[in-house]
Amino acid sequence: MKKVFMTVVAVLYVVVMTGIFYMLLNDGHHVLPEKPVLYLYPQDEQRLTVTLDLEGSLDTVYPTPDSEHATERGTQASWTVTAAPDGTLTDQAGRTYPSLFWDGAMALPEPDTGFIVAREDAVPFLEDKLAQLGLDDREAADFITYWAPRIRAYDYTFVSFDASVYTQRASYSFTDEAGAAVTPDTFIRVFMTIREADANTVVQPQAFAPPPTRTGFTVVEWGGAQQHKIS
Template identity: 35%
Template sequence: MLNNIIKPPAECGKPVIYLYPQSEIDVNVKVGIDRLTETIPAYSSEGWTVHAYPDGSLYNYADNQTYPYLYWEGESDNQSSANQGFVVKRKELNDFFDRSLAKLGLNKTEITDFKDFWVSRMLDNKEPYFFISFIGTKDFNKIAPLSITPAPDSLLRVFMYYQPLKNFVNVPAQSLTAPERKGFSVVEWGGTSNVPWRK
Protein backbone atom coordinates (compact mmCIF):
# COMPACT_ATOMS: atom_id res chain seq x y z
CA MET A 1 0.00 0.00 0.00
CA LEU A 2 1.44 3.34 -1.00
CA ASN A 3 1.38 6.37 1.24
CA ASN A 4 1.93 8.65 -1.69
CA ILE A 5 0.90 12.03 -0.37
CA ILE A 6 3.83 14.21 0.60
CA LYS A 7 2.18 15.73 3.66
CA PRO A 8 3.08 18.91 5.50
CA PRO A 9 5.47 19.62 6.91
CA ALA A 10 7.15 18.24 3.79
CA GLU A 11 10.85 18.02 4.62
CA CYS A 12 13.11 18.82 1.70
CA GLY A 13 16.35 16.86 1.97
CA LYS A 14 19.54 18.33 0.57
CA PRO A 15 18.25 20.35 -2.30
CA VAL A 16 21.35 21.73 -3.99
CA ILE A 17 21.31 24.55 -6.52
CA TYR A 18 23.82 24.76 -9.37
CA LEU A 19 24.30 28.03 -11.26
CA TYR A 20 25.74 27.97 -14.78
CA PRO A 21 26.03 31.46 -16.27
CA GLN A 22 27.46 31.96 -19.73
CA SER A 23 29.95 34.45 -18.30
CA GLU A 24 30.97 35.51 -14.79
CA ILE A 25 28.10 37.22 -13.01
CA ASP A 26 26.82 38.16 -9.56
CA VAL A 27 23.68 36.22 -8.64
CA ASN A 28 21.25 36.51 -5.73
CA VAL A 29 19.22 33.42 -4.78
CA LYS A 30 16.35 33.22 -2.30
CA VAL A 31 14.38 30.11 -1.28
CA GLY A 32 10.72 30.75 -0.47
CA ILE A 33 10.05 27.90 1.93
CA ASP A 34 8.25 28.08 5.27
CA ARG A 35 11.25 26.99 7.38
CA LEU A 36 14.90 26.65 6.43
CA THR A 37 16.61 24.14 8.74
CA GLU A 38 20.14 24.07 7.30
CA THR A 39 22.05 25.96 4.64
CA ILE A 40 25.59 25.91 3.24
CA PRO A 41 26.86 28.58 2.92
CA ALA A 42 25.02 30.49 5.63
CA TYR A 43 21.75 32.02 4.43
CA SER A 44 20.98 35.63 5.35
CA SER A 45 17.73 37.58 5.30
CA GLU A 46 18.73 38.63 1.78
CA GLY A 47 19.42 35.06 0.65
CA TRP A 48 22.73 34.15 -0.97
CA THR A 49 24.74 36.56 -3.10
CA VAL A 50 27.50 34.84 -5.02
CA HIS A 51 29.80 35.41 -7.96
CA ALA A 52 29.02 32.59 -10.37
CA TYR A 53 31.36 31.18 -12.99
CA PRO A 54 30.51 29.27 -16.20
CA ASP A 55 32.03 26.06 -14.76
CA GLY A 56 29.49 26.18 -11.93
CA SER A 57 31.82 27.28 -9.14
CA LEU A 58 30.40 29.92 -6.80
CA TYR A 59 32.32 32.52 -4.82
CA ASN A 60 30.29 33.48 -1.75
CA TYR A 61 30.82 37.10 -0.74
CA ALA A 62 29.68 36.59 2.88
CA ASP A 63 32.51 34.21 3.85
CA ASN A 64 34.98 34.58 0.96
CA GLN A 65 34.72 30.86 0.19
CA THR A 66 34.10 28.98 -3.05
CA TYR A 67 31.38 26.32 -3.31
CA PRO A 68 30.24 23.88 -6.02
CA TYR A 69 26.57 24.60 -5.28
CA LEU A 70 24.16 26.15 -2.79
CA TYR A 71 22.80 23.68 -0.22
CA TRP A 72 19.61 23.98 1.78
CA GLU A 73 17.19 21.89 3.78
CA GLY A 74 13.78 23.01 4.95
CA GLU A 75 10.16 22.27 5.73
CA SER A 76 7.08 23.33 3.81
CA ASP A 77 3.46 23.45 4.95
CA ASN A 78 2.33 22.77 1.39
CA GLN A 79 1.72 19.25 0.15
CA SER A 80 2.11 17.48 -3.14
CA SER A 81 1.00 14.09 -4.40
CA ALA A 82 3.10 11.35 -5.95
CA ASN A 83 0.53 9.34 -7.88
CA GLN A 84 2.84 8.12 -10.63
CA GLY A 85 6.32 6.72 -10.53
CA PHE A 86 8.33 3.53 -10.50
CA VAL A 87 8.87 0.51 -8.28
CA VAL A 88 12.58 -0.30 -8.29
CA LYS A 89 14.55 -3.21 -6.82
CA ARG A 90 17.14 -2.09 -4.29
CA LYS A 91 20.00 -3.63 -6.31
CA GLU A 92 18.91 -1.62 -9.37
CA LEU A 93 18.85 1.84 -7.77
CA ASN A 94 22.12 3.06 -9.26
CA ASP A 95 21.20 2.05 -12.80
CA PHE A 96 17.70 3.45 -12.37
CA PHE A 97 18.99 6.85 -11.31
CA ASP A 98 21.58 6.92 -14.10
CA ARG A 99 18.83 6.46 -16.66
CA SER A 100 16.04 8.47 -15.07
CA LEU A 101 18.02 11.51 -13.97
CA ALA A 102 19.59 11.77 -17.42
CA LYS A 103 16.09 11.74 -18.94
CA LEU A 104 15.16 14.55 -16.55
CA GLY A 105 18.11 16.62 -17.77
CA LEU A 106 20.81 16.24 -15.12
CA ASN A 107 24.41 15.96 -16.28
CA LYS A 108 26.90 13.32 -15.11
CA THR A 109 28.29 15.41 -12.25
CA GLU A 110 24.81 16.25 -10.96
CA ILE A 111 23.72 12.60 -11.20
CA THR A 112 26.82 11.49 -9.28
CA ASP A 113 26.19 14.10 -6.58
CA PHE A 114 22.56 12.96 -6.31
CA LYS A 115 23.48 9.28 -6.01
CA ASP A 116 26.30 9.93 -3.55
CA PHE A 117 23.80 11.55 -1.20
CA TRP A 118 20.65 9.47 -1.68
CA VAL A 119 21.48 5.87 -2.59
CA SER A 120 23.28 4.97 0.64
CA ARG A 121 20.48 6.56 2.66
CA MET A 122 17.88 4.60 0.75
CA LEU A 123 19.80 1.35 1.23
CA ASP A 124 19.74 1.85 5.00
CA ASN A 125 16.19 0.54 4.60
CA LYS A 126 16.11 -3.25 4.30
CA GLU A 127 13.02 -3.54 2.13
CA PRO A 128 13.60 -5.11 -1.31
CA TYR A 129 11.72 -2.45 -3.33
CA PHE A 130 11.29 1.31 -3.48
CA PHE A 131 8.49 3.39 -4.88
CA ILE A 132 10.13 6.43 -6.50
CA SER A 133 8.43 9.47 -7.98
CA PHE A 134 9.84 12.73 -9.28
CA ILE A 135 8.26 16.11 -8.69
CA GLY A 136 9.08 18.50 -11.50
CA THR A 137 9.82 22.20 -11.63
CA LYS A 138 6.19 23.38 -11.72
CA ASP A 139 5.06 21.44 -8.64
CA PHE A 140 8.29 22.00 -6.71
CA ASN A 141 7.85 25.74 -7.25
CA LYS A 142 4.65 25.48 -5.18
CA ILE A 143 6.53 23.87 -2.27
CA ALA A 144 9.66 26.01 -2.31
CA PRO A 145 9.72 28.75 -4.95
CA LEU A 146 13.08 30.20 -5.95
CA SER A 147 13.77 33.88 -6.53
CA ILE A 148 16.88 34.33 -8.68
CA THR A 149 18.33 37.67 -9.78
CA PRO A 150 19.15 38.01 -12.60
CA ALA A 151 16.52 35.57 -13.83
CA PRO A 152 17.92 32.44 -15.49
CA ASP A 153 17.15 31.52 -19.07
CA SER A 154 16.31 27.97 -17.98
CA LEU A 155 15.39 26.42 -14.64
CA LEU A 156 15.42 22.67 -13.99
CA ARG A 157 14.24 21.40 -10.59
CA VAL A 158 14.15 17.67 -9.80
CA PHE A 159 12.70 16.55 -6.46
CA MET A 160 12.43 12.85 -5.58
CA TYR A 161 9.96 11.18 -3.24
CA TYR A 162 10.66 7.58 -2.22
CA GLN A 163 8.92 4.98 -0.10
CA PRO A 164 10.44 1.59 0.85
CA LEU A 165 8.19 -1.38 0.02
CA LYS A 166 8.12 -4.95 1.29
CA ASN A 167 6.41 -6.17 -1.87
CA PHE A 168 6.25 -5.16 -5.51
CA VAL A 169 3.18 -3.13 -6.45
CA ASN A 170 1.99 -1.87 -9.81
CA VAL A 171 1.90 1.91 -10.16
CA PRO A 172 1.13 4.16 -13.12
CA ALA A 173 4.39 4.85 -14.92
CA GLN A 174 5.70 8.40 -14.83
CA SER A 175 6.79 10.11 -18.04
CA LEU A 176 10.22 11.73 -17.69
CA THR A 177 11.19 14.64 -19.91
CA ALA A 178 13.85 17.32 -19.73
CA PRO A 179 13.48 21.01 -20.49
CA GLU A 180 16.10 22.60 -22.70
CA ARG A 181 19.14 23.89 -20.82
CA LYS A 182 20.10 27.18 -22.40
CA GLY A 183 21.83 30.46 -21.63
CA PHE A 184 22.14 31.11 -17.91
CA SER A 185 20.86 27.79 -16.57
CA VAL A 186 19.97 26.86 -13.01
CA VAL A 187 19.64 23.23 -11.92
CA GLU A 188 18.44 21.87 -8.58
CA TRP A 189 17.84 18.42 -7.13
CA GLY A 190 16.56 17.22 -3.77
CA GLY A 191 14.35 14.61 -2.17
CA THR A 192 12.23 13.40 0.70
CA SER A 193 10.63 10.20 1.98
CA ASN A 194 7.91 8.81 4.22
CA VAL A 195 10.66 7.30 6.41
CA PRO A 196 13.65 8.89 8.21
CA TRP A 197 16.52 9.43 5.79
CA ARG A 198 19.15 11.24 7.85
CA LYS A 199 22.42 9.46 8.63
Protein backbone atom coordinates (compact mmCIF):
# COMPACT_ATOMS: atom_id res chain seq x y z
CA MET A 1 0.00 0.00 0.00
CA LYS A 2 1.37 3.41 -0.93
CA LYS A 3 1.53 5.98 1.81
CA VAL A 4 -0.09 9.31 1.14
CA PHE A 5 -0.26 12.75 2.63
CA MET A 6 -3.71 14.28 2.91
CA THR A 7 -4.36 17.92 3.54
CA VAL A 8 -7.82 18.71 4.85
CA VAL A 9 -9.80 21.85 4.71
CA ALA A 10 -13.32 22.07 6.24
CA VAL A 11 -15.56 25.25 6.67
CA LEU A 12 -14.69 27.74 9.33
CA TYR A 13 -12.90 31.06 8.15
CA VAL A 14 -12.37 31.45 4.48
CA VAL A 15 -10.74 34.86 4.36
CA VAL A 16 -7.68 33.60 6.23
CA MET A 17 -5.35 31.69 3.92
CA THR A 18 -3.25 29.17 5.76
CA GLY A 19 -0.31 27.12 4.65
CA ILE A 20 -0.67 23.42 4.05
CA PHE A 21 0.78 21.15 6.69
CA TYR A 22 1.75 17.56 6.12
CA MET A 23 2.31 14.61 8.40
CA LEU A 24 3.01 11.03 7.42
CA LEU A 25 1.45 8.23 9.38
CA ASN A 26 3.34 4.99 9.79
CA ASP A 27 0.45 3.10 8.22
CA GLY A 28 -2.63 4.32 6.36
CA HIS A 29 -3.75 7.82 5.45
CA HIS A 30 -3.48 11.17 7.18
CA VAL A 31 -5.64 14.22 6.75
CA LEU A 32 -5.00 17.72 7.97
CA PRO A 33 -8.23 19.65 8.51
CA GLU A 34 -6.43 22.76 7.38
CA LYS A 35 -9.31 25.10 6.74
CA PRO A 36 -12.64 24.12 8.22
CA VAL A 37 -15.01 27.09 7.86
CA LEU A 38 -18.27 27.31 9.81
CA TYR A 39 -21.08 29.78 9.07
CA LEU A 40 -23.95 30.46 11.49
CA TYR A 41 -27.31 31.89 10.39
CA PRO A 42 -29.81 32.24 13.28
CA GLN A 43 -33.29 33.60 12.60
CA ASP A 44 -32.69 36.42 15.09
CA GLU A 45 -29.48 37.81 16.55
CA GLN A 46 -28.38 35.33 19.20
CA ARG A 47 -25.44 34.78 21.54
CA LEU A 48 -24.15 31.25 21.01
CA THR A 49 -21.32 29.07 22.21
CA VAL A 50 -19.99 26.81 19.46
CA THR A 51 -18.07 23.74 20.59
CA LEU A 52 -15.90 21.64 18.27
CA ASP A 53 -15.17 18.06 19.35
CA LEU A 54 -12.34 16.79 17.14
CA GLU A 55 -10.86 13.32 16.85
CA GLY A 56 -7.44 14.80 16.25
CA SER A 57 -5.38 17.86 17.16
CA LEU A 58 -5.79 21.57 16.42
CA ASP A 59 -3.14 23.83 14.96
CA THR A 60 -4.20 27.30 13.74
CA VAL A 61 -7.57 28.56 15.00
CA TYR A 62 -9.19 31.93 14.19
CA PRO A 63 -10.66 33.64 16.02
CA THR A 64 -8.86 32.31 19.08
CA PRO A 65 -11.26 30.00 20.96
CA ASP A 66 -12.43 31.00 24.41
CA SER A 67 -11.43 27.55 25.63
CA GLU A 68 -9.39 24.65 24.25
CA HIS A 69 -8.31 21.42 25.93
CA ALA A 70 -7.28 17.87 25.18
CA THR A 71 -9.83 15.08 25.52
CA GLU A 72 -9.69 11.28 25.37
CA ARG A 73 -10.98 11.60 21.80
CA GLY A 74 -8.60 14.37 20.76
CA THR A 75 -9.34 18.10 21.22
CA GLN A 76 -12.28 20.26 22.21
CA ALA A 77 -12.50 23.99 21.53
CA SER A 78 -15.29 26.53 22.10
CA TRP A 79 -16.10 30.00 20.81
CA THR A 80 -18.74 32.35 22.24
CA VAL A 81 -20.08 34.77 19.63
CA THR A 82 -23.12 36.85 18.85
CA ALA A 83 -24.47 35.57 15.53
CA ALA A 84 -26.59 37.76 13.24
CA PRO A 85 -29.07 36.43 10.64
CA ASP A 86 -26.74 37.54 7.81
CA GLY A 87 -23.96 35.34 9.22
CA THR A 88 -21.87 38.07 10.86
CA LEU A 89 -20.22 36.83 14.06
CA THR A 90 -19.14 39.21 16.82
CA ASP A 91 -16.81 38.09 19.61
CA GLN A 92 -16.84 39.32 23.19
CA ALA A 93 -14.34 42.09 22.33
CA GLY A 94 -16.59 43.43 19.55
CA ARG A 95 -14.52 42.15 16.62
CA THR A 96 -16.52 40.73 13.70
CA TYR A 97 -15.92 37.67 11.50
CA PRO A 98 -17.75 36.05 8.57
CA SER A 99 -17.18 32.56 9.99
CA LEU A 100 -15.04 30.42 12.31
CA PHE A 101 -11.81 28.80 11.20
CA TRP A 102 -9.55 26.00 12.41
CA ASP A 103 -6.99 23.57 11.09
CA GLY A 104 -5.49 20.47 12.62
CA ALA A 105 -4.79 16.81 12.01
CA MET A 106 -6.86 13.63 11.80
CA ALA A 107 -6.71 10.26 10.07
CA LEU A 108 -9.21 9.61 7.27
CA PRO A 109 -9.51 6.89 4.60
CA GLU A 110 -9.35 7.62 0.88
CA PRO A 111 -12.75 7.86 -0.84
CA ASP A 112 -13.29 5.77 -3.95
CA THR A 113 -16.38 7.38 -5.51
CA GLY A 114 -16.28 10.74 -7.24
CA PHE A 115 -15.41 12.43 -10.53
CA ILE A 116 -12.45 13.05 -12.83
CA VAL A 117 -12.21 16.77 -13.57
CA ALA A 118 -10.06 18.37 -16.28
CA ARG A 119 -8.18 21.57 -15.43
CA GLU A 120 -10.34 23.77 -17.65
CA ASP A 121 -13.54 22.40 -16.10
CA ALA A 122 -12.63 23.09 -12.46
CA VAL A 123 -14.70 26.24 -11.89
CA PRO A 124 -17.91 25.22 -13.70
CA PHE A 125 -17.67 21.77 -12.10
CA LEU A 126 -17.45 23.26 -8.61
CA GLU A 127 -20.23 25.77 -9.28
CA ASP A 128 -22.52 22.94 -10.36
CA LYS A 129 -21.68 20.47 -7.58
CA LEU A 130 -21.68 23.00 -4.74
CA ALA A 131 -25.14 24.22 -5.79
CA GLN A 132 -26.33 20.59 -5.75
CA LEU A 133 -24.84 20.18 -2.26
CA GLY A 134 -26.65 23.25 -0.91
CA LEU A 135 -24.06 26.04 -0.68
CA ASP A 136 -25.28 29.55 -1.48
CA ASP A 137 -23.42 31.89 -3.83
CA ARG A 138 -21.23 33.48 -1.13
CA GLU A 139 -20.27 30.17 0.44
CA ALA A 140 -19.57 28.65 -2.98
CA ALA A 141 -17.40 31.64 -3.93
CA ASP A 142 -15.40 31.22 -0.72
CA PHE A 143 -14.96 27.52 -1.49
CA ILE A 144 -14.06 27.99 -5.16
CA THR A 145 -11.50 30.74 -4.60
CA TYR A 146 -9.66 28.44 -2.20
CA TRP A 147 -10.02 25.09 -3.99
CA ALA A 148 -10.18 25.82 -7.73
CA PRO A 149 -6.45 26.72 -7.92
CA ARG A 150 -5.61 23.40 -6.25
CA ILE A 151 -7.70 21.44 -8.73
CA ARG A 152 -6.25 23.42 -11.63
CA ALA A 153 -2.72 22.54 -10.51
CA TYR A 154 -3.25 19.14 -12.18
CA ASP A 155 -4.24 18.29 -15.75
CA TYR A 156 -6.85 15.93 -14.27
CA THR A 157 -8.07 15.64 -10.69
CA PHE A 158 -10.06 13.04 -8.81
CA VAL A 159 -12.72 14.85 -6.76
CA SER A 160 -15.01 13.29 -4.16
CA PHE A 161 -17.59 14.89 -1.89
CA ASP A 162 -17.95 12.00 0.55
CA ALA A 163 -18.21 13.66 3.99
CA SER A 164 -19.41 10.61 5.94
CA VAL A 165 -16.18 9.69 7.76
CA TYR A 166 -15.05 13.28 8.30
CA THR A 167 -18.31 14.27 10.00
CA GLN A 168 -17.91 11.37 12.44
CA ARG A 169 -14.51 12.72 13.50
CA ALA A 170 -15.34 16.44 13.69
CA SER A 171 -18.61 17.26 15.46
CA TYR A 172 -20.19 20.48 16.72
CA SER A 173 -22.60 21.41 19.48
CA PHE A 174 -24.29 24.72 20.21
CA THR A 175 -25.63 26.30 23.39
CA ASP A 176 -27.43 29.56 24.09
CA GLU A 177 -26.59 32.24 26.64
CA ALA A 178 -28.31 30.27 29.39
CA GLY A 179 -26.34 27.13 28.55
CA ALA A 180 -29.26 25.30 26.96
CA ALA A 181 -28.54 23.15 23.92
CA VAL A 182 -29.50 24.64 20.57
CA THR A 183 -30.02 22.27 17.65
CA PRO A 184 -29.71 23.70 14.12
CA ASP A 185 -32.87 23.33 12.06
CA THR A 186 -30.65 22.94 8.99
CA PHE A 187 -27.02 21.74 9.03
CA ILE A 188 -25.19 21.51 5.70
CA ARG A 189 -21.70 19.97 5.72
CA VAL A 190 -19.67 19.78 2.51
CA PHE A 191 -16.34 17.97 2.51
CA MET A 192 -14.24 17.45 -0.63
CA THR A 193 -11.21 15.23 -1.25
CA ILE A 194 -8.93 15.70 -4.26
CA ARG A 195 -5.90 13.93 -5.67
CA GLU A 196 -4.01 13.93 -8.96
CA ALA A 197 -5.47 11.69 -11.67
CA ASP A 198 -5.21 11.25 -15.44
CA ALA A 199 -7.63 11.15 -18.34
CA ASN A 200 -7.86 7.35 -18.16
CA THR A 201 -8.58 7.11 -14.43
CA VAL A 202 -11.83 5.22 -13.86
CA VAL A 203 -13.92 5.92 -10.75
CA GLN A 204 -17.42 5.08 -9.64
CA PRO A 205 -19.58 8.19 -10.17
CA GLN A 206 -20.95 9.82 -7.03
CA ALA A 207 -24.66 10.57 -6.61
CA PHE A 208 -25.96 13.31 -4.31
CA ALA A 209 -29.13 13.36 -2.24
CA PRO A 210 -31.14 16.59 -2.57
CA PRO A 211 -29.78 19.27 -0.18
CA PRO A 212 -31.95 20.20 2.79
CA THR A 213 -34.18 23.25 2.48
CA ARG A 214 -32.76 26.06 4.61
CA THR A 215 -35.22 26.75 7.39
CA GLY A 216 -34.80 28.18 10.87
CA PHE A 217 -31.35 28.26 12.48
CA THR A 218 -28.98 27.20 9.68
CA VAL A 219 -25.35 26.13 10.05
CA VAL A 220 -23.07 25.52 7.05
CA GLU A 221 -19.60 23.99 6.97
CA TRP A 222 -17.34 23.34 4.00
CA GLY A 223 -13.91 21.82 3.73
CA GLY A 224 -11.68 19.42 1.86
CA ALA A 225 -8.61 17.21 1.78
CA GLN A 226 -5.77 17.19 -0.72
CA GLN A 227 -3.96 13.87 -1.01
CA HIS A 228 -0.27 13.82 -1.94
CA LYS A 229 1.38 10.57 -2.89
CA ILE A 230 4.74 9.82 -1.35
CA SER A 231 7.16 7.86 -3.51
